[in-house]
Amino acid sequence: MYTLGEFIIENRDYFSYSTEELLRLFSSIKLASKAIHKEVNKAGLTEKIIGSSGITNIQGENQQKLDNFAHKAFIESFKSRNVVCGIASEESKDFIVINNKKENPLQNQYIVLIDPLDGSSNIDVNVSIGTIFSVYIRKSPIQMNVTIEDFLQRGNQQILAGYIIYGSSTILVYSIGNGVHGFTLDPSVGTFYLSHHNLSFPKEGKIYSINEANYTKFSNGIRKFIRYCQENKNKENRSYTARYIGSLVGDFHRNMIQGGIYIYPKNASYPEGKLRLIYECNPIAFLTEQAGGKASDGKRRILDIEPKKLHQRTPFVCGPTEMVSKLEEFMDNCG
Numbered sequence: 447m448y449t450l451g452e453f454i455i456e457n458r459d460y461f462s463y464s465t466e467e468l469l470r471l472f473s474s475i476k477l478a479s480k481a482i483h484k485e486v487n488k489a490g491l492t493e494k495i496i497g498s499s500g501i502t503n504i505q506g507e508n509q510q511k512l513d514n515f516a517h518k519a520f521i522e523s524f525k526s527r528n529v530v531c532g533i534a535s536e537e538s539k540d541f542i543v544i545n546n547k548k549e550n551p552l553q554n555q556y557i558v559l560i561d562p563l564d565g566s567s568n569i570d571v572n573v574s575i576g577t578i579f580s581v582y583i584r585k586s587p588i589q590m591n592v593t594i595e596d597f598l599q600r601g602n603q604q605i606l607a608g609y610i611i612y613g614s615s616t617i618l619v620y621s622i623g624n625g626v627h628g629f630t631l632d633p634s635v636g637t638f639y640l641s642h643h644n645l646s647f648p649k650e651g652k653i654y655s656i657n658e659a660n661y662t663k664f665s666n667g668i669r670k671f672i673r674y675c676q677e678n679k680n681k682e683n684r685s686y687t688a689r690y691i692g693s694l695v696g697d698f699h700r701n702m703i704q705g706g707i708y709i710y711p712k713n714a715s716y717p718e719g720k721l722r723l724i725y726e727c728n729p730i731a732f733l734t735e736q737a738g739g740k741a742s743d744g745k746r747r748i749l750d751i752e753p754k755k756l757h758q759r760t761p762f763v764c765g766p767t768e769m770v771s772k773l774e775e776f777m778d779n780c781g
């Protein structure tokens with residue numbers, strides 16, 4: 447029963463930076479995720495944590511109380527571990543500069559981008575929700591405060607990406623570039639134990655996840671792919687099934703384990719796509735490729751897209767390479 451810390455030390459040769467700093471970084475992530483786990487698991491019992499905060503966030507969305515709690519939990523835990531120099535959060539318009547004392551000038555190199563609680567509209571109806579995180583090494587000189595350029599790096603520069611899914615169990619899933627591994631929280635001892643070693647997409651995926659209510663607003667290529675999935679089950683022995691819970695982390699986690707494609711294309715309501723590039727799509731795309739799959743905007747590899755704005759949106763598709771390539775073929779032929 448490997449703990450997360452033991453596993454990181456066991457695999458330290460795969461990480462090009464200090465193991466001690468990686469452990470401190472994960473210590474922050476674990477601390478915040480345990481606090482959120484506790485609140486999520488009693489959300490139905492206390493008025494003070496469910497429902498809307500009454501605030502509209504930077505995205506123009508109705509911020510849930512737990513969104514705000516999760517945002518604060520991660521900011522405070524990163525500040526306390528003296529290893530992060532800047533944070534961009536879905537819940538904050540601008541990036542957050544963290545000025546830690548620098549005993550060692552090489553410390554505080556890490557930049558964290560985070561969606562503290564994705565899918566939070568599901569909190570009050572007890573559907574899985576998740577935190578998504580993405581980590582880079584700063585580019586700006588270490589003597590200075592971080593700059594916007596530190597946050598607008600391409601996804602192929604990530605050194606660590608992952609999510610925590612708060613569902614029937616709380617599971618932390620991450621990759622540093624040597625495969626995808628999942629650790630399940632044992633709440634009785636507050637420890638994450640290795641439960642999913644080397645997660646990878648099954649070659650044959652049979653699940654497609656998309657909000658089909660937007661069908662009339664999709665491009666021809668997307669509509670053709672949906673009809674392809676719905677075609678007669680016996681043709682070429684295809685037997686697809688639709689699964690969509692309105693929570694990216696929940697849909698992705700299931701699809702990576704059981705084999706399926708997640709699609710959020712641009713549509714009339716979201717002409718640039720709905721999902722945000724730097725703290726939702728890039729980390730999930732990093733995990734997708736590490737799990738043997740493919741992630742694009744329907745044409746371009748997500749990890750190669752150069753971000754221009756902090757909260758930039760993009761069309762997003764991720765899943766088994768075969769399924770994503772099939773969708774891209776339809777989009778290529780039909781637009």
Ligand code: P6P
Pocket residue numbers: 564565566657692693694695697720721
């Ligand atoms: P829709 C949640 O708000 C989210 O960002 C993803 O987690 C989820 O997959 C998607 O949006 C759901 O969006 O438009 O289908 O409700």
